[in-house]
Amino acid sequence: MRVIEKIIKKPWPYIAGGIILALLNITLFAFSGKPWRITTGFLYWGMGILEVMGVDHLDWHYFTVNGNQLSEGKTFFNNEYTVINLSVMMGASIAAFLASEFKWKRIKNRKQLLFGLVGGVLMGYGSRLSFGCNIGAYFSAIPSFSLHGWVYAVFMFVGAWLGCKLLFKFLL
Amino acid sequence: MASSKIEELKRKRQLKNKRKKNQVIYGGVLIFIGIIIYILLLKNNFLYSVIWIIGLLIGFTLQKSRFCFTASFRDPIMVGSSSVLKAVIIAFIISTIGFAFIQYNAIGGNTAIGYENIPGKIAPLGIHTAIGAILFGIGMVIAGGCASGTLMRIGEGFALQMVVLSGFIMGTVLGGYHFEFWDRFFISRSKAIYIPEYLGLPLTVTLQIIALCILYYVVDIYQTKNNMMSI
Amino acid sequence: MLEVRIDCMHEACPIPLLKALKKLNKMNIGDVLIMETDHSCSITNVIDWAKKQGHEVDYAEISDGEWEIYIEKRQ
Numbered sequence: 001m002r003v004i005e006k007i008i009k010k011p012w013p014y015i016a017g018g019i020i021l022a023l024l025n026i027t028l029f030a031f032s033g034k035p036w037r038i039t040t041g042f043l044y045w046g047m048g049i050l051e052v053m054g055v056d057h058l059d060w061h062y063f064t065v066n067g068n069q070l071s072e073g074k075t076f077f078n079n080e081y082t083v084i085n086l087s088v089m090m091g092a093s094i095a096a097f098l099a100s101e102f103k104w105k106r107i108k109n110r111k112q113l114l115f116g117l118v119g120g121v122l123m124g125y126g127s128r129l130s131f132g133c134n135i136g137a138y139f140s141a142i143p144s145f146s147l148h149g150w151v152y153a154v155f156m157f158v159g160a161w162l163g164c165k166l167l168f169k170f171l172l
Numbered sequence: 173m174a175s176s177k178i179e180e181l182k183r184k185r186q187l188k189n190k191r192k193k194n195q196v197i198y199g200g201v202l203i204f205i206g207i208i209i210y211i212l213l214l215k216n217n218f219l220y221s222v223i224w225i226i227g228l229l230i231g232f233t234l235q236k237s238r239f240c241f242t243a244s245f246r247d248p249i250m251v252g253s254s255s256v257l258k259a260v261i262i263a264f265i266i267s268t269i270g271f272a273f274i275q276y277n278a279i280g281g282n283t284a285i286g287y288e289n290i291p292g293k294i295a296p297l298g299i300h301t302a303i304g305a306i307l308f309g310i311g312m313v314i315a316g317g318c319a320s321g322t323l324m325r326i327g328e329g330f331a332l333q334m335v336v337l338s339g340f341i342m343g344t345v346l347g348g349y350h351f352e353f354w355d356r357f358f359i360s361r362s363k364a365i366y367i368p369e370y371l372g373l374p375l376t377v378t379l380q381i382i383a384l385c386i387l388y389y390v391v392d393i394y395q396t397k398n399n400m401m402s403i
Numbered sequence: 404m405l406e407v408r409i410d411c412m413h414e415a416c417p418i419p420l421l422k423a424l425k426k427l428n429k430m431n432i433g434d435v436l437i438m439e440t441d442h443s444c445s446i447t448n449v450i451d452w453a454k455k456q457g458h459e460v461d462y463a464e465i466s467d468g469e470w471e472i473y474i475e476k477r478q
Contacts, residue, residue: 011447017237018259019266021230026270028226032219033291035271036230038319039344042337046345061352065360083213083220084227085323090206091231092327096443096468097199103468104329105441108413113335116415119315120322120336122307124343129354130304131295133319134241134312137305139260143267144275144292145376147365148301155302159309160245166314167417177404177435178461178473185463185471193467238447246417251424253452316415328443329468332415395455
């Protein structure tokens with residue numbers, strides 16, 4: 001039982017995480033025919049919220065090209081992205097609780113809040129342009145042998161470098 | 173092992189510890205809820221139930237290994253440590269092999285079958301990819317988490333990441349709204365490049381694995397050299 | 404021996420590491436940096452970095468989801 005206790009309580013090495021995530025992504029791909037993607041689910045949630053608020057948007061250009069339209073029988077909240085996003089959150093909660101390290105962590109100050117919000121918006125906007133986030137356009141794209149994954153990785157480095165500059169200037 | 177000074181400090185600290193709560197029970201409750209949702213999904217939609225279980229495992233792994241794609245980009249730049257990046261490269265090597273089998277299974281040797289029919293994530297490549305990646309890179313560093321990291325940290329109880337998620341949702345909706353502009357000027361003029369179409373699947377797999385191995389060694393050497401952004 | 408304490412409670416990911424780095428640069432060999440953090444990534448992130456730099460390092464959980472990281476400067 002000591003081994004199990006250690007697995008649950010101590011952080012795992014990065015390499016172990018990488019190997020397991022790769023295997024899980026392959027399993028997901030094999031079962032559902034689609035590799036792991038996140039951000040499209042966020043878009044659907046946003047659209048769902050707009051829908052509730054009464055904004056009409058299904059005629060948006062976005063949903064007419066590149067196979068972006070909702071597939072048969074899916075809604076903005078009832079789709080596979082919602083399932084996986086919620087389950088990832090819940091899996092992380094389970095891990096945190098089992099290690100007894102769950103804690104509500106409040107926001108430190110306004111600056112942190114502002115940077116979080118701006119960072120989120122930038123990520124969201126960027127993910128539409130490049131057809132995915134670091135999962136859809138990077139973690140699942142490079143193994144799919146699509147060249148855009150590699151290009152994405154290179155430019156994400158450029159972006160991260162710029163982000164570091166900003167961070168040093170304003171947050172530290 | 174840690175030095176005596178640290179041991180001493182640790183011992184002193186342990187004495188005045190706040191009483192630690194045991195949260196395992198909540199974890200058990202959540203696992204129970206997860207199983208109930210699994211059973212409900214199993215009755216309605218088999219595929220969703222599989223995705224649910226894999227998602228739970230992904231979340232668990234992300235949290236336990238502190239796997240952070242943001243750190244894999246940021247830490248080599250900022251402090252010159254690249255353990256996370258190395259783990260990401262290993263993950264790529266494994267998933268390259270796995271994805272190759274799945275794609276081969278689906279399309280055989282016929283790589284010119286059309287991108288819609290090839291399983292995987294293949295998308296048009298162009299300036300929009302670069303712009304999107306740069307925006308995303310800046311965003312993830314200043315927000316302190318990427319898409320998977322944000323989900324994982326919400327699960328851990330970070331209020332900040334809920335703000336990031338709402339920003340994320342606003343950003344994607346805005347991006348979807350502006351998509352017509354980008355599509356007209358950039359995306360519709362560019363095409364997706366599926367490497368095996370030019371090189372064939374076996375050669376692509378081999379080359380990609382070699383490239384990833386080389387990258388691994390380069391990153392390893394870089395780490396020992398330890399460059400640092402000046403603060 | 405000097406003990407330097409930094410408070411990194413409620414800080415998001417790269418900040419704890421950068422604060423530690425900044426402080427360590429000003430410290431003498433043999434001094435110990437004590438860092439309080441509630442960011443779960445720090446206990447792998449900071450420790451991984453400090454080990455690589457050749458410092459002595461360890462951590463202890465002081466409350467639910469709160470840790471103290473000890474770094475003894477070695478070079």
